[in-house]
Structures are given as structure tokens and as C-alpha cells.
Amino acid sequence: MKRVYVNEKWCLGCHLCEYYCAFASTNEKDMARALKDIRIHPRIRIEEKDGISFAVSCRHCDEPLCVKGCITGALTRKDGIITIDRNRCIGCYTCILSCPFGAVSPSEDGAIQKCELCIKTAGGTPKCVEGCPNGAIVFEERGE
Amino acid sequence: MKYVIIGNSAAAVGAVEAIRKNDREGRIVIISNESYHTYSRPLISYLLLGKTDENKMKYRSDSFYSENGCELMLNKTAVRIDPDKKTVLLDDGQNVSYDRLLIATGSSPFVPPVKGLEKVKNKFTFTTLDDAKRLESVLEENTKVLIVGAGLIGLKCAEGISRKKVETVCIDLSTRVLSSILDEEGSEIIKRHLENNNISFFLNHQIIELSENTAILDDNTEIPFDVLVMAVGVRPNISLLKDIGGKTNRGIVIDERCRTSIPDIYAAGDCCECIDVSSGEMRVMALLPNAYMQGECAGMNMSGADYVFDKAIPMNAIGLFGKHIITAGTYAGDVYYEADQENYKKLFYSNNKLNGYILIGNIEKAGIYTSLIRERTPLDTLDFDLICKVPGLMAFSKEERACKLGGIA
Numbered sequence: 001m002k003r004v005y006v007n008e009k010w011c012l013g014c015h016l017c018e019y020y021c022a023f024a025s026t027n028e029k030d031m032a033r034a035l036k037d038i039r040i041h042p043r044i045r046i047e048e049k050d051g052i053s054f055a056v057s058c059r060h061c062d063e064p065l066c067v068k069g070c071i072t073g074a075l076t077r078k079d080g081i082i083t084i085d086r087n088r089c090i091g092c093y094t095c096i097l098s099c100p101f102g103a104v105s106p107s108e109d110g111a112i113q114k115c116e117l118c119i120k121t122a123g124g125t126p127k128c129v130e131g132c133p134n135g136a137i138v139f140e141e142r143g144e
Numbered sequence: 145m146k147y148v149i150i151g152n153s154a155a156a157v158g159a160v161e162a163i164r165k166n167d168r169e170g171r172i173v174i175i176s177n178e179s180y181h182t183y184s185r186p187l188i189s190y191l192l193l194g195k196t197d198e199n200k201m202k203y204r205s206d207s208f209y210s211e212n213g214c215e216l217m218l219n220k221t222a223v224r225i226d227p228d229k230k231t232v233l234l235d236d237g238q239n240v241s242y243d244r245l246l247i248a249t250g251s252s253p254f255v256p257p258v259k260g261l262e263k264v265k266n267k268f269t270f271t272t273l274d275d276a277k278r279l280e281s282v283l284e285e286n287t288k289v290l291i292v293g294a295g296l297i298g299l300k301c302a303e304g305i306s307r308k309k310v311e312t313v314c315i316d317l318s319t320r321v322l323s324s325i326l327d328e329e330g331s332e333i334i335k336r337h338l339e340n341n342n343i344s345f346f347l348n349h350q351i352i353e354l355s356e357n358t359a360i361l362d363d364n365t366e367i368p369f370d371v372l373v374m375a376v377g378v379r380p381n382i383s384l385l386k387d388i389g390g391k392t393n394r395g396i397v398i399d400e401r402c403r404t405s406i407p408d409i410y411a412a413g414d415c416c417e418c419i420d421v422s423s424g425e426m427r428v429m430a431l432l433p434n435a436y437m438q439g440e441c442a443g444m445n446m447s448g449a450d451y452v453f454d455k456a457i458p459m460n461a462i463g464l465f466g467k468h469i470i471t472a473g474t475y476a477g478d479v480y481y482e483a484d485q486e487n488y489k490k491l492f493y494s495n496n497k498l499n500g501y502i503l504i505g506n507i508e509k510a511g512i513y514t515s516l517i518r519e520r521t522p523l524d525t526l527d528f529d530l531i532c533k534v535p536g537l538m539a540f541s542k543e544e545r546a547c548k549l550g551g552i553a
Contacts, residue, residue, distance in 0.1 A: 003551065005549065005550050005551050006549040006550060007550060008542075008545065008546075008549070047536045047537060047538045048538075049530070049538050052538070054537075054545065054549060056536075056537060056549065059548070059549075065433075065511070066511075068158070068433060068436050068437055068440065069432065069433030069436065069437075071154075071184050071186045071187070071432045071433075072184050072187060072196075072200075072201075072203070073184065073202070073203045073204055087200065088196070088200045090187065090190045090195050090196055091463065092186070092461050092462070092463060093461040093463065093468055093470060093507055093510075094432070094433060094461040095511075096461065096470065096507055096508070096509070096510050096511060097459055097460075097461040097470045097472065097507075097510050097511055097514055098433060098511050098514060099509075099511035100511050100512060100514070100515035100519075101511070101512070101537065101548065102508070102509030102510075102511060102512045102535060102536060102537070104511070105508060106468075106507075106508075142551045
């Protein structure tokens with residue numbers, strides 16, 4: 001299946017992916033207006049240190065520890081994509097305890113949040129990939 | 145092939161989902177002594193808190209059993225296994241035959257003998273949906289609730305019932321709260337936090353006598369109460385296997401394929417004990433993720449695959465009145481320590497391995513530490529100083545990152 005892959009050699013550390021991610025979950029048309037004066041809570045996060053930077057988001061694991069460990073059944077994997085039913089999530093953070101990539105995070109409203117490959121917001125074309133100015137984040141099928 | 149599963153919670157669901165990956169045809173029979181669709185037991189406190197409801201508590205969708213071709217036998221208790229005839233006797237006299245059997249019977253609350261306990265009318269345990277409903281039905285504003293046990297069950301109960309504006313007192317024989325998952329300093333932080341949320345504690349005490357509405361402690365303190373909740377702990381339900389000579393200790397002893405000592409009988413979940421890879425010792429690790437993964441492992445092997453689950457560790461994610469705690473592993477070895485007003489972090493390591501950790505407050509990316517414990521990652525393969533401060537993939541080698549993020553093997 002197609003996944004988000006990251007090549008740290010090309011990452012500029014510009015954080016645009018984070019802004020595009022945050023923008024994707026708003027219903028606004030204009031990014032600047034949508035994100036003006038707010039603290040964003042993106043599901044993709046840049047790690048950076050000493051000139052190295054790269055983006056981290058859900059790997060949509062074949063053997064997802066977050067899904068297996070979810071105490072409510074709110075995290076599920078369908079057609080290879082792991083999604084969260086925010087209505088059922090009670091914010092126990094067992095998935096944060098479980099994810100080996102640190103790709104699940106608390107959200108503002110108590111439920112957890114994670115990358116869902118924009119299937120709920122942008123028709124399944126990840127906005128972080130579209131917004132990356134240097135091709136450091138790609139959405140493609142690789143040999144599995 | 146006919147699969148019989150005794151139990152209807154996380155381990156049972158894990159087994160069903162695994163069996164159906166390998167075998168769409170075989171019969172699956174689930175025997176439960178409760179009357180409910182599979183539900184998440186840890187959610188009972190969230191039910192009282194009003195953060196979930198009975199429908200949302202369902203651990204799987206309404207169509208789970210039909211989609212997976214399961215025959216559900218509710219309100220039936222398995223009484224005895226006959227391993228020669230390969231049958232399970234139920235309390236209504238029926239015999240259910242099996243080719244492969246999974247014991248996923250969970251655990252039961254342990255209620256210690258206390259003088260006068262029989263005089264208490266409003267007494268409860270707190271592990272099932274029925275427990276939660278019965279408890280909720282007697283609570284009113286200002287009801288005095290005495291919880292015996294300041295562990296995970298007792299404290300989640302205290303949080304759950306707080307919505308009813310009750311007066312809660314919690315007592316424990318231990319000198320500290322959450323003594324099974326926290327160290328002393330962590331316990332103190334959480335105790336203060338709970339006290340700020342109107343929970344009172346009598347620690348390092350036990351009840352020597354009860355009357356209908358009063359508990360007398362070992363120092364003769366008298367605590368009046370309307371409702372008593374016994375949350376001292378749970379014991380694995382092992383009797384089905386023990387009665388037929390299967391290997392048990394505190395829990396049913398299983399191997400890394402979730403097999404018991406008796407052929408064609410598997411066990412998974414809170415009724416079991418297995419190797420804790422963070423310490424190398426056999427342990428009961430009664431927690432939902434392990435239950436699911438053991439059930440899954442059992443189901444895979446029951447349906448013909450060769451599948452190993454050898455990465456069980458103790459681990460807990462728990463929130464109490466808005467404060468989050470994540471812990472995992474064994475608290476042994478050298479210590480990395482960091483704390484401020486809001487946050488507390490301790491990492492325990494020795495022999496080039498991370499053994500355990502405690503995070504209170506900031507729990508972000510905790511799973512990166514969990515994976516170091518679970519995978520027994522040699523710490524000299526990463527930037528340990530960095531990862532102590534900031535859990536992240538930055539601490540791994542460039543090659544390791546390319547593999548994790550770039551899909552490059």
C-alpha cells in the first residue's frame with residue numbers, strides 16, 4: 001500500500017508539513033487565515049538537532065501495537081490505514097505508551113490524534129506531502 | 145476444527161481475530177459468565193465518570209460475532225474441563241466439545257477476610273460492568289465512600305465516582321498509592337494530586353473490624369461510611385486448569401506460544417503468567433494490551449500457524465483527575481532522573497539495556513522508551529544521553545532512521 005516516507009537528506013526543517021497537517025483538519029479554505037494566531041497541533045512532527053531534521057508521522061504498521069493495545073477498540077486498521085474513532089477514545093494514552101515511533105499524541109479535546117493519511121479530511125492525499133517544498137516527504141508504494 | 149474460548153474479553157477477541165486470519169471455516173464457540181457483548185473492563189470507571197456509555201464501551205462492533213462466525217454462549221460458567229474427552233462441562237450440565245481450547249477467564253477481585261464484613265450491606269468490588277452499575281445505583285451527593293485499596297482499581301474507582309460529589313476515603317496497607325507501578329517519589333506526587341481532588345487517605349493502615357457503617361483501623365481510628373468498595377487486588381482465575389493437573393503458579397503458566405502444560409489447551413490474558421522480558425522472570429501481567437496480544441498468539445497457534453509472543457512487559461497508562469502517568473518495565477539499575485513542578489521522569493537501566501521507566505505529566509512519545517525495553521535494544525547503539533532527555537527517533541543511527549521512516553530494510 002501507499003505510505004508516507006521521509007528522506008531526511010531533503011528535509012529543510014521548514015515545518016511546513018506541520019502547518020499543512022494542521023490546516024487539513026480545519027474546514028477553512030485559506031491556510032493563513034485558518035492558522036492565524038493559533039497554536040497548531042499537527043499529527044506529523046519534525047524532529048531536529050544539529051542540522052539534521054525529519055518528519056515523523058504514523059507508519060501504519062502491519063502489526064500495530066497501538067491498535068492491539070487500544071483498550072476501547074477506538075483504534076482500528078482497515079485497508080492498511082489506522083484510524084481513530086474520536087468518539088470512543090477516552091484518552092487513556094495506552095497507544096502513546098505503545099507506539100515505538102512516538103507518532104501518537106494527545107489532542108486538545110482529550111482524545112488522541114494521529115496521522116490518518118488525510119482520508120477523513122482531504123480525500124486520501126496527505127497534505128504534508130503536497131505541501132513539502134523539497135520532496136522530503138513522499139506518498140508512494142515501496143517494496144514490502 | 146472446533147475452537148472453544150472460555151471468556152469474552154480482550155484475550156478472547158484477540159484469539160478470534162487471529163483464528164479468522166487462518167481459518168474461515170472452523171467453528172468458534174465463546175463461553176461467557178456475563179450477559180454482555182464484549183466490553184472493555186477498564187472503561188467501567190469512565191462510565192461512572194460520564195466519559196463513555198454502555199454502547200461505546202463495547203470493545204468490538206455489534207456485528208463482531210456474526211462477522212467472525214462465533215457462537216456465543218452467555219451467562220454460562222465453565223465448571224470443569226475433561227482433557228481426555230476434550231469437553232468443557234458448563235454449570236447448566238451441558239458438555240461442549242473442543243478440538244482446541246482457550247482459557248481466557250481473567251481474574252477475580254480478592255476480598256480479604258475482615259472481621260464484621262458480613263455486617264456491611266453496601267459493599268462492592270469494582271472490576272465488571274455489573275459492579276459499576278450496582279455501585280452507581282447507591283451513590284448520591286455526599287455519600288461517604290470508603291475504598292479499600294489505593295492501587296489502579298481503587299483509584300480509578302475514586303475518580304469515577306467523583307462525578308457524584310461523594311466523599312471518598314481511601315485506605316491501604318501500603319505506605320503509598322499505586323505502589324505496584326510507581327516509586328516512592330512518584331507515589332507522593334500522585335497522592336498530593338488526589339488529595340487536591342478531595343480524596344483522603346489512610347495509608348499504612350488496615351481495617352481490623354467492620355460494622356454496618358463504620359470501619360475501625362489498626363490504630364483505633366473510626367471511619368464512618370455509607371458504601372464500602374473492596375479494591376485490594378485481583379487473583380487470576382486458574383482453577384479450570386489447576387483442577388485437571390495443569391501447571392499453575394499464581395497464574396496459569398504459559399509458554400511463548402501461549403500453550404499450557406496440557407495438549408490443545410491454551411491460555412491468555414489476566415489468568416496467566418509468562419516471562420516478563422524486562423526482568424526475565426515469570427509474572428502475572430494483568431493488563432489489556434498483553435491480554436489481546438496473548439489471545440492473538442494463542443489464536444494463531446490454535447489455527448495452525450507458528451507464532452511467538454515473547455515480548456510481554458508490565459506497562460500502564462493511567463490518567464487520574466487530568467494527570468497522566470505512563471510506566472513500563474522493571475525499576476532496577478541506574479537511574480536517569482528529571483523533575484519539575486508538573487513533570488516527573490525516571491528511567492532505569494543496567495547492562496546496556498533500558499529496564500523500566502516512570503513518566504508523570506509529560507508522557508509524549510513514551511512508546512519510544514517502551515520499545516527500547518520490549519526489544520531489549522542495546523543502549524550503545526543509540527545516543528542514550530539524548531534519548532533520556534528527549535524520546536525521539538533522532539537518538540537512533542541514520543541507518544536505523546532510514547529503516548524506520550523510509551521503509552528501507
